[in-house]
Structure formats: structure tokens, C-alpha cells
Amino acid sequence: MIAQQIINAVSLGGVYALLALGLAIVFSIVGLINFAHGELMTLTGYALLAALIAGVPFPAAVLLAVICAAIAAVAMERIAFRPMRGASVTSLLLTSFAVSGLLKVIFQNGVSARPQAVAIPGWMTGAFSFGDFTIGVGPTISIAVSILALIALEFFLRRTVTGTAMRAAAEDFDVVRLMGIPANRIIATAFLLSGLLAGLAAMLWVASRASVDPLMGFTPVLKAFIAAVVGGLGSLPGAVAGGFLLGVIEVLLQAMLPAALAPYRDAIVLSGVIAVLLIRPQGLIPAVRVQRS
Amino acid sequence: MAVMTMERSTSRSILPTAFRNAGVDALAMIAALVLAVLAIYLFGNAAMQRVVTYAAIMLTAVLGLQMFSGNTGIVSFGHAAFVGLGAYATGILTLPAALQRTALRDLPQFLAGYEMSFFAALVVVLVLAVLIGLVTGTPLLRLSGSSASIATLALLIIVYTLLVAGREITRGSQPFYGVPREVGLWTAVAVAAMAIAAARLFRETSFGLAARAAADDERGAAAVGVDHRIARLAAWVLGAVAAAAAGAMMAQFLGAFSPKDFYFDFGFTMLAMLIVGGMASSLGAFTGVVVTVLVVEVVRRFEGGGMLFGLEMPVLFGLTQGVLAVAMILVIWRRPTGLFGDRELNLLRRSHAKAEFSKLEAVPARAAGGSISVDRLSRRYAGVVAVDDVTLSFQPDSITGIIGPNGAGKTTLLNMIAGDVTPSSGTVSVGTSARQASAFRFARAGIARxxxxxxxxxxxxxxENVVVAARVVEPGLAAAEAAARRELARMGLESFADRPAASLAYGQRRRLEVARALALKPRFLLLDEPAAGMNAVETAELVSILAAVRNERHIGVILIEHDMRLVMNLCERIVVIDRGRVIADGTPGEVQNNPAVVAAYLGSRTARARQGNDVQ
Structure with a gap:
């Protein structure tokens, strides 16, 4: 039972971590809190649904959907945020907020306001057992995907020129541009990565719920915002730590809270988060920024 | 002490021009509102009256949001939560007792059976809003910028969760119904009028000024003694009160509602209204609500499908949300400050071209005495020692220059003396009990920079730039305004008083910064490269002003400067810093001939050569 809860906690934490990481990458480069991140998830869900209906085999459909998310993220930057380059943080935040609202309306009218069922292959909803433990296949895949994605991202950021430039840009974008690295490429890559991560998170989310609706991305991305702030806004290790922490606390509270208090779970979790921020206003692992006098 | 109180009473009697100006603006907006409502009341039908009532309630809510976000620059999603709390509190307080027994069977005893009138409930709700504002604002506003925005989002989720989960009190996600519908057109308009006046006046108060200064430049604000946390908290609480008042009215306007009516979509609507009009001013909130309500009313006619220009329109979901989103995007792209967000009406300021400026008069100096002493001060940055074991003291009524090559640690030293950078080791004593390095406390202790x-x-x-600083030392806003005008005149900026600071030329902005620092009536004035980027004429002007200021007010001036002619002409004492250490300290003559200084500036070989020349 305890093992099962831990697996659930880590798998939920992994989804939050992927989402928070996507938000943090974009924030660290362009200072944008992307409210439309959730709509990237929703879009991925619909892309998967469309591919499956069109008869694409499941693994290929998943791949297609994740690629869709990455393209959509880059397109979003190109259409909505590039004209805002250099605008204040507030303007960027509000633009993404409006983009998110608009996309929701488009999904509601273009597809359907009702949830659409997604045929998840049977083997993913099964479970396997080790002696006394029964462990779900879904959460296991979820954990494996999260960890692989985190390792791949780490590799990209450490070992490639673009990755190194991105880490540098997170600390001081102006200097990176002076080194001759094109700003557009860095920013596009940041959005591409955040789209990929949102796409993966969406697949894991859909796999556990087997349906897609226009507001699908709303709740997990709200949680990811909080995770990113707890971790330290713009700090990548912080986003991962915050995501896992939030997931673990949520699942543990779910398991331990008495029935009378269960509906209050989110309020309790978020109050705890604010308490953490009281002690560490810059988050658990603060982002490094240059400051010029 | 007696003098202080006398000064206070005389300054109170004169209303500051900023308040008079704001009052006239508020009256003009209220008059426009009342006239529009009167027209609807006389000529409109019941449906139109309902729309206008709704608009007045939204105006109150959006003004609440504007008071916080407009002045602090922090986008808040949390004000929707305050509207929700206000609505539920009013619902419980005003529900008829008989209905309450059937609708809310498990309501805790202490909440049951009040059956208040609307206005009695409103008073209770407003008091509650102050408490909730203080409780939520204190932790939230420790964060800054985007983190604070996200924290307000967390607040919205917390409140929504509580409303849904507190089933005994709120009926959970089911509609809360049966609230008496006593709030009509005129009640809504009266409360909205009060909100207009509050929002328009708040930005001119010392809290409003301080919050706006910190939103524009947090470090700059701390340097003039602004405690941005208190100012933000005041804006937050006041905004919460207005939003809760809107919620109270909303409860009695709708009669039935559920938690999701005050969740994300509602927060989105409030923000969209504010952004379309413009966040930075009450005029923006006012026009934003008017414009969006009109647009939404037009669009709503097509939401259920219908004919438009002979074309059949499909049934559309969430069309109003979509239209708000598009309006918001267009405004942010085309007019980032909103339709009218840039400035207030400023009717009074426009009609009177110039306010009277008091001629230069003797500035009452602060109680003299108190030197700055720096004891074994060091500051390390990840392996780099910027300032290394520096011990110095500075006297009032003197001008000291700090010079040294680039990267010598001059600015770090100055930042530590100003309380802006915490020393790694050592102490800075500015003659008061400021416990720790904190820029705004040091500024209040008489260290301006x-x-x-x-x-x-x-x-x-x-x-306003100068009033922010003057308000820290003056007893009232009127006195602060007079002092600010005096400092502007001193710096030759009086004719620019009502222009936004962004529109000033470079040299003028430098002088404005000095005027702002002097408005603190400092004991010490710290200048970091005051002549950088100035031409010879401007530099000469600055030198004469600084010399005059020092003679008039007997303050200590410490300046970092690379312009050697300025330093040598103006300063009585020069401290030379190289690689974080003091390498020379003395009169300009002594320092100029110090071989270590020459070596630091020109390289050791040149130094030796020069020494050789001197011997010859």
C-alpha cells in the first residue's frame, strides 16, 4: 500500500516537474510566465485523439502528438510573443493569459465542450505484481518517461552549444547576444523544449484519464506554476524539485487526510506552499541572475 | 518636539494640490457615471438597468483590482477571490432565517440567523475584508514580481477550494440561492462612486506614491526611504475591501451563485476589463469597464446563434470570453498602456498652467552630527573580493571623492554604505540603530544616494519623483509637496514638474535624481558617477550646484567619479581604491603625488618614469 502510494506520488510529481520545467525554461530566457502552457497540453491531447481516429498506431500517434506540441509552442512564440519582444513582464504575462483564454474558446467551439474519450491500449491500464506489491503500469511508465526526459534535457543543456548558450542566457541574455548567438534561435529553442515537455506531460496525463477536454491543461498547469514558484521562478533544478515536492505532498495528503478534510486538500497544499515561500521568498533553489548597479 | 507638532498642524490645513487635482478628477468621473445612469434610469428599460447595475458592480471590483495592480505593478488574480468571499459572506448574513434553515441545514450556530439588511451586512463584510486582506497580504507580498502574481493565483485556488469544500456554509459547488435582491441601480452606483473616489485619491497618498515608486524602480525607491512592503500591503487591503464590496453587491444582485462564478473566468474578466482600459489609472479602470460591458452586450446577442448581415451564425460557446481575450491581445499589442491607462484626467492641472513655486529659501538642516564609520568592511562575490578589509570614516560638512580604476570596488563600497549591499564581514555605522543593511532604513537615517x-x-x-522622497521626512503631503518644489527649483527643474520623468533629457534626469536625494534632507549624499555622460557645461553646472548645496546645508558628500578635473576641483579629501583596498587617503595634492596611486592608474613603469621626471 505504501509502495503504491509512493509510486503514485512520484508519477504525479514527475508530470508536475515536466510542466514546471517547461515553464521555467521559457521564464528563464524571456521572462514570460506562459499561461497558455496548459493549452499546449490540451492541443497535444486532441492531436493524439485525431491521430488515433485516423488509424495511426498508438506509439506513432503519441510521437505525432508530442511533435505537434513542440511545433505549436514554437508557433505560439512566433505569432503571439515575438511581436511583444522587449515588452514588460506584465505585458507578456497578460498576453499569454489572453492567448490561453482564446485557445480555450477555440477548442470549445472547434472540437467540443464535452470530454472526448481516448482509447488507451489495455496494457497501459494493467498492473504487475512483485510478491505482495501491485504496481500500476501507467504510473511506472510515467516515472520512467519523466526521468528519461529530465536526463535528456540535462544532457542537451550541458553538452550542446545551444544548450550551453541557453543556460548562459538564463543568467544574462544580453551578454549571450553579444557573443554572437542569435536571440531568435535561443528563444525558439526554449519554446520548442517547453512544448516537448508539455507534450510528454499531456501524454502521461491523458494515459491516466483516458479522455480529453478543452480545460484539460488548466489544473495541472496551475499546479505547475505553483511548483515553479516554490522551486524558485526561472530555476530549472528548482522547477523539478518543486514539481516532485508538490506531487508527493498532494498524494500523501490524499492518502492520509481524514474523509472530512479531503475536499480541503488543495487549500492545505497551497497554504503549505505559501508557508515555504515565507521562509524562502526566492524559492527552494533560487535562480541565478546578474545584477548591474 | 513642540515645533514638530506645530508644523504638522499648519501643513494639514492646506490641502495638497495633488489631492485637490485628484478630487476634481474623481468628481468628474462620478458625474459622468451618474449622468449616464440617470439617462438609462429615465429612458432605458429594465434589462438595460440590469446591465448598468452589473457594470457599476464590476466597476467597483475592477477599481479594487486597479488600486492594487495599478499602483504596485503586480498583476493579481486574487481579487476575484475577494469578490467571491464578499458575496458568500453577504449571502449568509442576509439570507432570511426560514430559508436559511432549509437551504443550509448544517450551518454552524454562530453563523446562523442574522437576517441583516444589506448595508449592515456590507459593513461587516468590509471589516472582514480588511482582516482577510491583512492575513493574506502579509505573506504574499514578501514575494515580488511574477512570483507574487502566481501567489495571488494560489490564493484564488485556495479560496475556491474552501468555498467548494465548506459545504455546510456554502452549499459546496451547488448554487447558493435565496439571497434577497435588494441591490438596485442606485445602491450600485453609490458604492461605485465611492470606489472611484478611493482609487483616484489613493494613488496620491504616501502609500500610493510609495507603491508606484517601488513598481517603477524597487532599488531606487528603497534609496529614498520607501518601505515598499507596507505600501503594497496598504494597496492590497484597500483593493480587497473594494472587491469585497463588489462581491456583497453581486450577491444581492444575482440572488443565486456558486463558487465557479468567482473563479478563473471571473478573474479573467476582471483583468481583461482593467487591461483594455489601462491598468495604471482609475480612469483606465473606468473606461475599461464601460467599453468592455458595451462590447460584451453587443456580442452576447450573437452567442445563441442568429442572423448577422444575412448570414446564419452558429451557436458559439464562451464567445464573450473569446471577445475579451481578443480585445485584450489587441490592446496589449497596439496600446500596451491601455486605452486610457497612461494618465489620469488631471483636469485641475490642465486648467492651471503652473503652480506657484516658493523661491529659494534656507533649508532647515537636519540635526547635524553623526559621521559614517566603516570598520573592516569586506564583500566577496563567489571568489572575487570586491571590497577587502576597508576601514574609513566620513565627516558631515565635507566633500570626499572616491576614485580608483574600473572594477576596484568603489560602487560596492558605496552600496554597502547606502545599506543596499550586505557586507560579507565588517560593519557600517551611520549613527543610528539601523540593525541590518537595508537601503530604506539607511535612507531614513539620512543617507541619500x-x-x-x-x-x-x-x-x-x-x-512626484521628489515628493516620494520628501514625504519620508516631511510631516504631511502638503509639506512634502512644498519641499519637493523647493528642491526642483534648486536644480532648475521647476518648469518640468508635471512632466513624466521618462520624458526628461539625460542630464535633467541626473539632476532630478540629485533633487530627489536632497529632498530626504540627508546628512550624507552619496553620488555614484554624477557626471557620467554629461558634457562640460552640464558638469560645470553640477559642480557649482554641489558646492553650493554643501555650503548651504553642511552635509557630507561622498562621490565616485572618473572625471579627474571634477574630483580635484570639488573634493577636499580623496580616497583611492584599488582591488578592493584603500591605497591612498588624503587631500587632492597628496593623492596626486602618491606613487601607489600613479602606479594603479598608469601602470608601475610610467609611475617610475614620472618619479624620475620629478627628481629631475
Missing amino acids: TFQNIRVFPRMTVL
Whole structure:
């Protein structure tokens, strides 16, 4: 039972971590809190649904959907945020907020306001057992995907020129541009990565719920915002730590809270988060920024 | 002490011009509102009256949001939560007792059976809003910028969760119904009028000024003694009160509602209304609500499908949300400050071209005495020692220059003396009990400064820039305004008083920063490269002003400067710093001939050569 809860906690934490990481990458480069991140998830869900209906085999459909998310993220930057380059943080935040609202309306009218069922292959909803433990296949895949994605991202950021430039840009974008690295490429890559991560998170989310609706991305991305702030806004290790922490606390509270208090779970979790921020206003692992006098 | 109180009473009697100006603006907006409502009341039908009532309630809510976000620059999603709390509190307090027994069977005893009138409930709700505002604002506003925005989002989720989960009190996600519908057109308009006056006046109060200054430049604000946390908290609580008042009215306007009516979509609507009009002013909130309500009313006619220009329109979901989103995007792209967000009406200021400026008069100096002493001060940055074991003291009524090559640690030293940078070791004593390095406490203790990269408040007027600082030492806003005008006149900026600081030329902004620092009536004035980027004429002007200021007020001036002619002409004492250490300290003559200084500036070989020349 305890093992099962831990697996659930880590798998939920992994989804939050992927989402928070996507938000943090974009924030660290362009200072944008992307409210439309959730709509990237929703879009991925619909892309998967469309591919499956069109008869694409499941693994290929998943791949297609994740690629869709990455393209959509880059397109979003190109259409909505590039004209805002250099605008204040507030303007960027509000633009993404409006983009998110608009996309929701488009999904509601273009597809359907009702949830659409997604045929998840049977083997993913099964479970396997080790002696006394029964462990779900879904959460296991979820954990494996999260960890692989985190390792791949780490590799990209450490070992490639673009990755190194991105880490540098997170600390001081102006200097990176002076080194001759094109700003557009860095920013596009940041959005591409955040789209990929949102796409993966969406697949894991859909796999556990087997349906897609226009507001699908709303709740997990709200949680990811909080995770990113707890971790330290713009700090990548912080986003991962915050995501896992939030997931673990949520699942543990779910398991331990008495029935009378269960509906209050989110309020309790978020109050705890604010308490953490009281002690560490810059988050658990603060982002490094240059400051010029 | 007696003098202080007398000064206070005389300054109270004169209303500051900023308040008079704001009052006239508020009256003009209220008059426009009342006239429009009167027209609807006389000629409109019941449906139109309902729309206008709704608009007045939204106006109150959006003004609440504007008071916080407009002045602090922090986008808040949390004000929707305050509207929700206000609505539920009013619902419980005003529900008829008989209905309450059937609808809310498990309501705790202490909440049951009040059956208040609307206005009695409103008073209770407003008191509650103050408490909730204080409780939520204190932790939330420790965060800054985007983190604070996200924290307000967390607040919205917390409140929504509580409303849904507290089933005994709120009926959970089911509709809360049966609230008496006593709020009509005129009640809504009266409360909205009060909100207009509050929002328009708040930005001119010392809290409003301080919050706006910190929003424009947090470090600059701290340097003039602004405690941005208190100012933000005041804006937050006041905004919460207005939003809760809107919620109270909303409860009695709708009669039935559920938690999701005050969740994300509602927060989105409030923000969209504010952004379309413009966040930075009450006029923006006012026009934003009017414009969006009109647009939404037009669009709503097509939401259920129908004919438009002979074309059949499909049934559309969430069309109003979509239209709000598009309106918001267009406004942010085309007019980032909103339709009318840039400035208030400023009717009075427009009609009177110039306010009277008091001629230069003797400035009452602060109680003299108290030197700055720096004891074994060091500051390390990840392996780099910027300032290394520096011990110095500075006397009032003197001008000291700090010179040294680039990267010598001059600015770090100055920042530590200003309380802006915490020393790694050692102490700075400024003659008061400021416990720790904190820029705003040091500023209040009489250490004023300017920055290497100018930090004026670009969106505030030139006068407001200086009033922010003057308000820290003056007993009232009227006195602060007079002092600010005096300092502006001293710096030759009086004709720019009502212009936004962003519109000033470079040299003028430098002078504004000095005027702002002097408005603190400092014992010490710290200048970080005051002549950087100035031409010879401007530099000469600055030198004469600084010399005059020092003679008039007997303050200590410490300046970092690379312009050697300025330093040698102006300063009585020069401290030379190289690689974080003091390598020379003395009169200009002594320092100029110090071989270590020559070596630091020109290289050791040149130094030796020069020494050789001197011997010859």
C-alpha cells in the first residue's frame, strides 16, 4: 500500500516537474510566465485523439502528438510573443493569459465542450505484481518517461552549444547576444523544449484519464506554476524539485487526510506552499541572475 | 518636539494640490457615471438597468483590482477571490432565517440567523475584508514580481477550494440561492462612486506614491526611504475591501451563485476589463469597464446563434470570453498602456498652467552630527573580493571623492554604505540603530544616494519623483509637496514638474535624481558617477550646484567619479581604491603625488618614469 502510494506520488510529481520545467525554461530566457502552457497540453491531447481516429498506431500517434506540441509552442512564440519582444513582464504575462483564454474558446467551439474519450491500449491500464506489491503500469511508465526526459534535457543543456548558450542566457541574455548567438534561435529553442515537455506531460496525463477536454491543461498547469514558484521562478533544478515536492505532498495528503478534510486538500497544499515561500521568498533553489548597479 | 507638532498642524490645513487635482478628477468621473445612469434610469428599460447595475458592480471590483495592480505593478488574480468571499459572506448574513434553515441545514450556530439588511451586512463584510486582506497580504507580498502574481493565483485556488469544500456554509459547488435582491441601480452606483473616489485619491497618498515608486524602480525607491512592503500591503487591503464590496453587491444582485462564478473566468474578466482600459489609472479602470460591458452586450446577442448581415451564425460557446481575450491581445499589442491607462484626467492641472513655486529659501538642516564609520568592511562575490578589509570614516560638512580604476570596488563600497549591499564581514555605522543593511532604513537615517545608471521613477511625474522622497521626512503631503518644489527649483527643474520623468533629457534626469536625494534632507549624499555622460557645461553646472548645496546645508558628500578635473576641483579629501583596498587617503595634492596611486592608474613603469621626471 505504501509502495503504491509512493509510486503514485512520484508519477504525479514527475508530470508536475515536466510542466514546471517547461515553464521555467521559457521564464528563464524571456521572462514570460506562459499561461497558455496548459493549452499546449490540451492541443497535444486532441492531436493524439485525431491521430488515433485516423488509424495511426498508438506509439506513432503519441510521437505525432508530442511533435505537434513542440511545433505549436514554437508557433505560439512566433505569432503571439515575438511581436511583444522587449515588452514588460506584465505585458507578456497578460498576453499569454489572453492567448490561453482564446485557445480555450477555440477548442470549445472547434472540437467540443464535452470530454472526448481516448482509447488507451489495455496494457497501459494493467498492473504487475512483485510478491505482495501491485504496481500500476501507467504510473511506472510515467516515472520512467519523466526521468528519461529530465536526463535528456540535462544532457542537451550541458553538452550542446545551444544548450550551453541557453543556460548562459538564463543568467544574462544580453551578454549571450553579444557573443554572437542569435536571440531568435535561443528563444525558439526554449519554446520548442517547453512544448516537448508539455507534450510528454499531456501524454502521461491523458494515459491516466483516458479522455480529453478543452480545460484539460488548466489544473495541472496551475499546479505547475505553483511548483515553479516554490522551486524558485526561472530555476530549472528548482522547477523539478518543486514539481516532485508538490506531487508527493498532494498524494500523501490524499492518502492520509481524514474523509472530512479531503475536499480541503488543495487549500492545505497551497497554504503549505505559501508557508515555504515565507521562509524562502526566492524559492527552494533560487535562480541565478546578474545584477548591474 | 513642540515645533514638530506645530508644523504638522499648519501643513494639514492646506490641502495638497495633488489631492485637490485628484478630487476634481474623481468628481468628474462620478458625474459622468451618474449622468449616464440617470439617462438609462429615465429612458432605458429594465434589462438595460440590469446591465448598468452589473457594470457599476464590476466597476467597483475592477477599481479594487486597479488600486492594487495599478499602483504596485503586480498583476493579481486574487481579487476575484475577494469578490467571491464578499458575496458568500453577504449571502449568509442576509439570507432570511426560514430559508436559511432549509437551504443550509448544517450551518454552524454562530453563523446562523442574522437576517441583516444589506448595508449592515456590507459593513461587516468590509471589516472582514480588511482582516482577510491583512492575513493574506502579509505573506504574499514578501514575494515580488511574477512570483507574487502566481501567489495571488494560489490564493484564488485556495479560496475556491474552501468555498467548494465548506459545504455546510456554502452549499459546496451547488448554487447558493435565496439571497434577497435588494441591490438596485442606485445602491450600485453609490458604492461605485465611492470606489472611484478611493482609487483616484489613493494613488496620491504616501502609500500610493510609495507603491508606484517601488513598481517603477524597487532599488531606487528603497534609496529614498520607501518601505515598499507596507505600501503594497496598504494597496492590497484597500483593493480587497473594494472587491469585497463588489462581491456583497453581486450577491444581492444575482440572488443565486456558486463558487465557479468567482473563479478563473471571473478573474479573467476582471483583468481583461482593467487591461483594455489601462491598468495604471482609475480612469483606465473606468473606461475599461464601460467599453468592455458595451462590447460584451453587443456580442452576447450573437452567442445563441442568429442572423448577422444575412448570414446564419452558429451557436458559439464562451464567445464573450473569446471577445475579451481578443480585445485584450489587441490592446496589449497596439496600446500596451491601455486605452486610457497612461494618465489620469488631471483636469485641475490642465486648467492651471503652473503652480506657484516658493523661491529659494534656507533649508532647515537636519540635526547635524553623526559621521559614517566603516570598520573592516569586506564583500566577496563567489571568489572575487570586491571590497577587502576597508576601514574609513566620513565627516558631515565635507566633500570626499572616491576614485580608483574600473572594477576596484568603489560602487560596492558605496552600496554597502547606502545599506543596499550586505557586507560579507565588517560593519557600517551611520549613527543610528539601523540593525541590518537595508537601503530604506539607511535612507531614513539620512543617507541619500544616486545611482550610476540613473534610477528615477519613469512613469511618475518629476514632482512626484521628489515628493516620494520628501514625504519620508516631511510631516504631511502638503509639506512634502512644498519641499519637493523647493528642491526642483534648486536644480532648475521647476518648469518640468508635471512632466513624466521618462520624458526628461539625460542630464535633467541626473539632476532630478540629485533633487530627489536632497529632498530626504540627508546628512550624507552619496553620488555614484554624477557626471557620467554629461558634457562640460552640464558638469560645470553640477559642480557649482554641489558646492553650493554643501555650503548651504553642511552635509557630507561622498562621490565616485572618473572625471579627474571634477574630483580635484570639488573634493577636499580623496580616497583611492584599488582591488578592493584603500591605497591612498588624503587631500587632492597628496593623492596626486602618491606613487601607489600613479602606479594603479598608469601602470608601475610610467609611475617610475614620472618619479624620475620629478627628481629631475
